Amino acid sequence: MAGRRKRTIRLSKLYTFSCLRTSSKDDHSQIGQRGYSRVVYCNDPDNPEAIQLNYRGNYVSTTKYTAANFIPKSLFEQFRRVANVYFLVVACVSFSPLAPYSAVSILAPLLVVIGATMAKEAVEDWRRRKQDIEANNREVKVYSQDNTFHVTKWKKLRVGDVVRVEKDEFFPADLFLLSSSYDDGICYVETMNLDGETNLKVKQFLEVTSAFQDECSLQNFKAVIKCEDPNEKLYSFVGSLHYDGSQYPLSPQQILLRDSKLRNTEYIYGVVIFTGHDTKVMQNATDPPSKRSKIERRMDKIVYVLFSTLVLISSVGSFFFGIKTKNDMSGQTYERWYLRPDNTTIFFDPRRASLAAFFHFLTGLMLYGYLIPISLYVSIEIVKVLQSIFINQDQEMYYEETDRPARARTSNLNEELGQVHTILSDKTGTLTCNSMEFVKCSIAGIAYGRGVTEVERAMKKRRKDSLPDFCNPSAELGDYGDNITDSRNAIKGFNFRDERIMEGKWVNELHSDAIQKFFRVLAICHTAIPDVNKYLDEISYQAESPDEAAFVIAAREIGFEFYERTQTSISMHELDPQTGEKVDRSYKLLHVLEFNSSRKRMSVIVRNAEDQLLLFCKGADSVMFERLSQDGRMFETKTKDHISKYAEAGLRTLVIAYRDLGEEEYKIWQEEFFKAKTSVTSDRDALVDAAADKIEKDLTLLGGTAVEDKLQKGVPECIERLAQAGVKIWVLTGDKLETAVNIGYACSLLRQEMPQIIITLDTPDINALEKQGDKDAVAKASRESVMKQIQEGKNQVSSAKGNSMATTLIIDGKSLDFALAGNTKSLFLELAIGCASVVCCRSSPKQKARVTRLVKETGKTTLAIGDGANDVGMLQEADIGVGISGVEGMQAVMSSDFAIAQFRFLERLLLVHGHWCYRRIAMMICYFFYKNITFGFTLFWFEAYASFSGQPAYNDWYMSFYNVFFTSLPVIALGVFDQDVSARLCLKYPLLHQEGVQNILFSWARILGWMLNGVCSSIVIFFFTTNSILHQAFRRDGKVAGFEILGVTMYSCVVWTVNCQMALSINYFTWIQHFFIWGSIACWYVFLVIYGLFPPTVSTTAYKTLVETCAPSPLYWLATLCVVISALLPYFLYKSFQIRFFPMYHNIIQRTRLESSESQTSVGFSAGIEDVIRPLKERLRRRKS
């Protein structure tokens, strides 16, 4: 140990002096402080400083357990569930003489349940461990002391090692990119395992490290990287490289993350920065918040109710038991002498009757523990998993084009789908395809592009038909369908038709120079990567967003073909207006000022062949117009006009501008920008933004672009259907108000006849105030304005109620900020609830999440649906998050609970699967409690006749098997297979969904009704049985029925009753149901016969009971028949009465189906769905008040 230390110290003296110096110099800076303390000694992991830091190795373990801690830890996990603890306590107590039955019979089910779960954990963990071993032993080349690369295992990597990663290999840790096989400082990376995006991303290395291209040069590479501590942010990195006395800023551009893959690049060299669990991907491996469904939460309450019942009946029992026991001894005489009260245990001691009563109370808790069945939780778990399998297997929710079926990513929210009251939807990529098509543009005040968009068509239609044909949206869709095939002119992302500028004719236009610049901007100002297919001579682009790809494609089609990107240059083929020939032009790329949601623009600074410095900029109109120079506003009004028209047509617009930069100005700015970029603080982004802000000004307007994002197939119908189902739909979009409104029309969310309430801060007075720049005044005025508008809106809604009109609320992002603040919130919520649909435009991801939270406060089930990273907050906040696995990567899907490929599948997910699952789970839980109450209360009645001594009426094993063999499988079958109406009818009568929204099938009345039914059944069973078989001779041979015969008879009645009850309440009988229900009953008899064959010491009271005593007795069978029918009669009567006089919606549909006169019935749809839903709302309101 000491020797090793000495050696390393000596080594450090040799060559790390410069590194030490820089680090000491830097001590004052923010680096080294909290959160930014990591120091990496590149290529020098044996440095004593590095060893002292003692960073984690690259060994990764994703297992939850180790061999040593598996048993305790997994047990601990198991017993974190309160229910399991309860059962464990019961099992423990059952070993004491308190237990009314043998300990084994109560311990065995618990052991099975816990053992199964633990085995499941073990198996899962074992698989994980195998994968870990595989990952840890993967091989990578590491640079070592002797200046060559050696193959090492991943787990042996250390921080500071230099590694060489070959093409198509995974990065073993988070690396700092030194150099690659390319000279221009880039490499390509595929991050599919991180975010699911399949497009290649470019990583750039610093020029200073580009020299280290081979083994020899690496010898001299000794540097220190100081950077942030391990964190989970995949897209940020703060750090700096200290090399050769100077400091270089590092950005995410230089960081290669573990688990991403090197593509299209022969090899790279990199320095290990984060290893093992410090890597960003591992830091990300946190569990998202787990969600529980409303039904489950209510089930908890039922469990509490039952627990109270349990305590109550146990105390009643122990009270009477205490009295009885006390009476056993009066003075010196013993009343029930046959119990030997003079010589007894503490549990029956009349001298200490109250203590005995207390112990008896514990016994009672165990005895009536059947009210809270251990199997309920297990059964529900099984059922939900099977339900999710059905969701995953639904062919109707499979999307051919992307080859994606629906995915239930969690199973615990299945039934919540049937209760969705509000849908909060993202627009782009969710309602639309997110495949952008360049359709129009406005250049130098002239609008180009003759295509007609869907929205325009919808608008036209609206204007033409005074009575829009909304009931038949398929006709409309037909049109679209035709159009789509028309426009499929082989070029994806380009739907622009204008003979004036196509095919090189633009040179003849009036502002041809502006047109040239315009398309240059489009061809240069982006971050796309060209992908040249040499064989076909085609260029495709890998772009971060589809908009960007659409721009580059548009530029290519017009004649500005971008074909190469290096770290410092962009090359394109361009049409020379003078010669009319294609020439190659190359631009030196100086800076890319990246796009983000707060800047809403991106710029590039380039130097062209003529040595001019140019800034190309594209961005949202809201930020761009204010950045124009005085001279650059030539076409401002016209462009604004065009842009607003485009927005109305539902198009996404961007403003294109450029600027000539002076050398001087650029130099000054560059320094400032560089400083901002190299600062290693948490607010670096803000600094960078501020610096970028300084150069992006005095722009010259060129024009605007309009990109169409086509509606997904079936969206209008789906929304229509969901609206019919009474589901409210909120659209939260980042689009402009006009765009949002028009998309709303296109997807039939809004209709012409619906009154609209628009809350916006884009009013003249506010704008005027804003110009003055007094922020407080603006805020105050805005608040008041929003308040006023909300008030007005409320009045409007209440007046609209009178003439039964559904209103729409449209609110923009700025107003939303104020509306969500403080006491306005509740007011806003009231207003929003009154409206049929709500559109929030210009909303940020954070606002989306806040709105979701707000809606959740109403207590209604919310479902958020989105496809992009910006929807993640919303998805996690909502009760159910549905991710669309579209083109924008997998982030939304990763944080969702359900993943579907298309918005229209939501309809089936909610109306069919949601409805079924809700119904199944609700019925299943009700029934479960019913059957256990029936069983538990027969025990109680028997107790009452056994002086509450705690003697169960049944054999121990009958009781243990009750929930396992004789009754559980039919319930599971119910929970998995039952359907009240078929999928087709669910979709045909969307209003059926309201059964879930109003929670009709799981209302307290219904739950208590089932419980009452259980109590009734138990009374019938107990009293009918005792009165008919006891006392007199049981059979012709004069023998009487004793304890064991009563037990068997009662138990038979219970098994028959609960299973027949199941058969009565089930709606859907397949062979599976028949098999389980009748099989369970048969199982009981089979069990009884087999159990009865065991020697009497094992079978005790069951010894040959069925074969010898019960089966030959007609009384036994007659009593069973009578009891079962009588016990079922109340329910049957209730049900036939209810169906006859108070039918529920599904009853009506079932009935209608039966009458096969579906065409005749119109359940009020043609009359306008609102009229149908209104009474529901009224009812709800009344119920609340």
Add this chain to the structure above:
Amino acid sequence: MFCFFFLSSLFSYFESQTRGRKSQRRTSHLLNFRTKFILGIRFHISALLSSSPSPFPVLGGSFFPFLFLLLNCSMNSNNASSSAGGGSADSSPPRRNSKRPKYSRFTQQELPACKPILTPKWVISAFLLVSIIFIPIGVASLLASRDVVEIVDRYETECIPADSRGDKVKFIQGTASKTCKRTLTVPKHMKQPIYVYYQLDNFYQNHRRYVKSRSDEQLHDPKSANDTSSCKPEDTSSESPIVPCGLIAWSLFNDTYSFSRNNQQLTVNKKGISWKSDREGKFGSDVYPKNFQNGTLRGGASLNESIPLSEQEDLIVWMRTAALPTFRKLYGKIEVDLQVNDVIQVTLENNYNTYSFGGKKKLVLSTTSWLGGKNDFLGIAYLTVGGLCFFLAIAFTVTYLVKPRRLGDPSYLSWNRTPAGH
């Protein structure tokens, strides 16, 4: 068995699930644990169901099809690898590894099914059916019960001399003669066999302490004579085990009856009054009473130590504990017919102490029918339920005739019934 098949299906699922997800592993770190459980499940239903459109015959299908089906709920291990991404670029239409869910009526939840609906016709016929079945059964069982002749004689007070009735417990515990004579008159012709029962009241043979106080091992096997742990406090007497031990045996009923008609003894056959299985299975033929009733406190009857337990039928009957505090137990059989107005003299030894807990004692002579002894309850219950169902059937028919309305009519929908507008 059931348990096993559920578990095994779960396991096979886990196994395949993890196998399939290997290539996806990296991503799955980002997912929560629970999710992994569900994600990517393939219900790979065997061709069994999908190929044959007809389902298994209802109930005819054995257990195995379903088991097989569940065991096969595994995932196509080879197609999970491309689950992420792949959306935009790749669009070659014929996919080998398509993730399209396989079609089967099972997975698409389209199994042929019977969907029972309670239409008025069904309701009425169900009620009618029940009444048609129940009323005859009711009549039959009532007739059976009426056929039975039963003589009940309550004797616990009468059999105590009038002067001792002040303190019955003292009398019963005393040494005075307990012999008592009763006279019974036969009300109707009683066909042999006539069963003799004693009926006790308020005697909690179902008390937990009492029920558990026995040793089945000891009763069955002479080698287990020491197995008396459950018998306390009647487990041992002067350090050696009591056979049969426990409170039940200890409190064995010890009233005896002998009958005579016209001064002619009526033999009471005490053979065959217990269940055969008890004699042969529970009570050993080589187990003899030992130490029984030797303790300081005497409970009930003593046993002849030379007769094996399997032949001590009174004990066997007594040891089949009763379900409720009022119970009858078989005492014996009289195997001659008794004529109407026959007078039967009963000589009984009133030994058993039911006085301390106020229990009644009754002597019962009864014939039996095919349904057992005399009990009108079942017949009445059948008739009541049948009658009620008949009445309901009529009531539903009447409402249906008087006010027919289609169930499919939405105006009866509860949430539509509230007048619109308010």
